[in-house]
Amino acid sequence: MTQHTPAGLPEKIQHFIDGALVDSIGGETFDVLNPVTNETYIQAAAGQHADIDAAVAAAKRAFDEGPWPKMLPRERSRVLHRIADIVESRDAQLAELESFDSGLPITQAKGQARRAAENFRFFADLIVAQHDDAFQVPGRQMNYVNRKPIGVAGLITPWNTPFMLESWKLGPALATGNTVVLKPAEFTPLSASLWAEIFRAAGVPDGVFNLVNGLGEAAGDALVKHPDVPLISFTGESSTGQLIFANAAPHLKGLSMELGGKSPAVVFADADLDSAIDATVFGVFSLNGERCTAGSRILVQRDIYDEFVERYAERAKNVVVGEPSDPATEVGALVHPEHYDKVMSYVEIGKQEGRLVAGGGRPEGFERGNYVAPTVFADVSPDARIFQEEIFGPVVAITPFDTDEDALALANHTKYGLAAYIWTSDLKRAHNFSQSVEAGMVWLNSNNVRDLRTPFGGVKASGLGHEGGYRSIDFYTDQQAVHITLNEAHSPKFGAGK
Ligand SMILES: NC(=O)c1ccc[n+]([C@@H]2O[C@H](COP(=O)([O-])OP(=O)(O)OC[C@H]3O[C@@H](n4cnc5c(N)ncnc54)[C@H](O)[C@@H]3O)[C@@H](O)[C@H]2O)c1
Numbered sequence: 001m002t003q004h005t006p007a008g009l010p011e012k013i014q015h016f017i018d019g020a021l022v023d024s025i026g027g028e029t030f031d032v033l034n035p036v037t038n039e040t041y042i043q044a045a046a047g048q049h050a051d052i053d054a055a056v057a058a059a060k061r062a063f064d065e066g067p068w069p070k071m072l073p074r075e076r077s078r079v080l081h082r083i084a085d086i087v088e089s090r091d092a093q094l095a096e097l098e099s100f101d102s103g104l105p106i107t108q109a110k111g112q113a114r115r116a117a118e119n120f121r122f123f124a125d126l127i128v129a130q131h132d133d134a135f136q137v138p139g140r141q142m143n144y145v146n147r148k149p150i151g152v153a154g155l156i157t158p159w160n161t162p163f164m165l166e167s168w169k170l171g172p173a174l175a176t177g178n179t180v181v182l183k184p185a186e187f188t189p190l191s192a193s194l195w196a197e198i199f200r201a202a203g204v205p206d207g208v209f210n211l212v213n214g215l216g217e218a219a220g221d222a223l224v225k226h227p228d229v230p231l232i233s234f235t236g237e238s239s240t241g242q243l244i245f246a247n248a249a250p251h252l253k254g255l256s257m258e259l260g261g262k263s264p265a266v267v268f269a270d271a272d273l274d275s276a277i278d279a280t281v282f283g284v285f286s287l288n289g290e291r292c293t294a295g296s297r298i299l300v301q302r303d304i305y306d307e308f309v310e311r312y313a314e315r316a317k318n319v320v321v322g323e324p325s326d327p328a329t330e331v332g333a334l335v336h337p338e339h340y341d342k343v344m345s346y347v348e349i350g351k352q353e354g355r356l357v358a359g360g361g362r363p364e365g366f367e368r369g370n371y372v373a374p375t376v377f378a379d380v381s382p383d384a385r386i387f388q389e390e391i392f393g394p395v396v397a398i399t400p401f402d403t404d405e406d407a408l409a410l411a412n413h414t415k416y417g418l419a420a421y422i423w424t425s426d427l428k429r430a431h432n433f434s435q436s437v438e439a440g441m442v443w444l445n446s447n448n449v450r451d452l453r454t455p456f457g458g459v460k461a462s463g464l465g466h467e468g469g470y471r472s473i474d475f476y477t478d479q480q481a482v483h484i485t486l487n488e489a490h491s492p493k494f495g496a497g498k
């Protein structure tokens, strides 16, 4: 298998601080691996405390002294629209880079930049239309809300769909007038470099957007602990989220946490089975299974269980595993050998815990690279590790249930609460189930499609707060309440005598 290498790879990956591409102050670098060969294909600057200090200082200066937070919404909006236009025009290039760096199939990497662009457009339009609350108490007082950017936002992002997930934070943080320091995931730093070029070309002032690459324990940790960074928006594993929560506590920072998941797809006997199978196969094998909202536990009503398992396993065996740049590929290479080892360890655990009906290891004909055959375990008990723990790869657990109550209990029997998918032709059941299932997002008889303006987030160990649309605007702004007395007659007159 020959791998297609995208044109225009940079020589190295640098930080972008105060409008300039720079190496780490101490010259530290780390290796970035190609997931198809596991060879180092590029070096990236490894940010340390001092690099984060420099980036935060630039962002703080740009916030305190620069034009960005003070610009008229109309002016900032124009810049954001220019960003969107450039991002959109680079969809094909971005898809190639993303697929090469992360191992995502090229067909699934395509369109992500367009989605990111749409997100910028939404916030560009919203800040122009934005109005805030005012509460009148006639003849007595007036109260209104002053919405203000907060300062330097620290954005920490994961390696699955990196560019798009970065855009979910960059769009609203910048639209509302904050300045930012982005620390992208170390497994996939390539696409984030594009932001530097894009923001520069769109006319974003120096220091407004800063990028520091590096490991979570060094660059990420320094950003979280920096006293001049009042906001941290984090997407990643729940365990990392817990650590960040603790590290941010001494500063009482604003936190938005989009964390892991082990989302149930519940298939009732009255479901449209063809559509349910299409969606549940896509739900865990798209994006290589490296998807926070993956439907990685499928709960199937007993009456249709055997048929479902049989049909599902057949489909999984037919999913095309291949080189990420091949347009026929449906599942590519996992992002990194460390992650591959983790996923493979769960495949072995699954063989002890469930009945293997598809996959179960490396697909035939793949001697190198992080390839895992789409793997399906049936008859998985609810206390099994592969039912409870996020695998984040092309591995799914199927479990039977009898009644609606059983289905709900199984769906909620996990520490996570990100997404839930429900398949039934009974609408009342679907809506009742949605009300009781512990999930931040529910899809009813639906594939994983959604509008980016809706709130995105999880409950329980899957997160804290929501991103998307107005929720993001609220996170990235202070809403200062201003109160005015209109009539002194109603004011207390302490000490003025009777
Ligand atoms: N809920 C969501 O919106 C959503 C979306 C995508 C991914 N995810 C989750 O992300 C995880 C996969 O991503 P990952 O493996 O990159 O997650 P991760 O937690 O390992 O890393 C995420 C980011 O945090 C940084 N980091 C690591 N340790 C840190 C520390 N001590 N201080 C500060 N930063 C630190 C990393 O360098 C990286 O940039 C999965 O659990 C997945 O479910 C959630």
Ligand SMILES: O=C/C=C/C=C(\O)C(=O)O
Residues within 6 Å of the ligand: 115, 160, 161, 290, 291, 292, 293, 450
């Ligand atoms: O892993 C997270 C990626 C999810 C993508 C979406 O939910 C989306 O594009 O709406």
